[in-house]
Amino acid sequence: MNVNNVFLEVVVGNKSQLPDFHKVEIAFGGKSNVGKSSLLNCLINRKALARTSGKPGKTQTLNFYNVEDKLRFVDLPGYGYAKVSKKDQERWGKLTDEYLMERQQLRLVVLLIDIRHEPGKNDKMMYDWIVNNGFYPLIVATKADKLKRSQVQQHVKMIKNGLNLNVNCKIIPFSAVTKQGKEQIWEVFEELLEEVEVEKQEDALAQEESEVEE
Ligand code: GTP
């Protein structure tokens, strides 16, 4: 997709503020500091639209980015940051959970995992949580530039095993530094948008047919 127009449209701190949008939403989740903001900025060709906060774990909101008025990227709060209070962690869990469980517009969850390390307890929890909510997350293995090329596949395997990854889940090594993986990630998004377009046409056709029958 040719991306020129992106803006932060809504910041949501509790469920009642969830906007009544109708376009497809793609959510990005992952541990604090895993590179979520850097991935978002790379995907939308911007240096610093998604705030790369100096205070990790402070953001407890869902941030909705409007992308070309065609879809929305939703930046989920990072998890696993020790300095966040129990109460804040619970609030994070509740809001994210409600969003994942109830949001009709949400069609894809992207889960970021640092390619260098085995998935941690929180990563596994998040993965299971996403799957239990009926999604097959796209796994983006971040900071691939930190490894030698020859190590990448071995680490991809490590993440697959660590998460006990479902066969329906794709894993894409990515680097915000070299932009490796950017096109592959966009391909997944474009495919999804095409699918949704086909569904819409089928729905419209079914609607027409049912009206003819009446
Ligand atoms: P929170 O918002 O605090 O949860 O963090 P985040 O997941 O948004 O991470 P962010 O994009 O702010 O990146 C965290 C740090 O990792 C920053 O210092 C980035 O420059 C660095 N970083 C992110 N992506 C990459 C990458 O692909 N390669 C390298 N070498 N560094 C990266």
Ligand code: MG
């Ligand atoms: Mg961030």
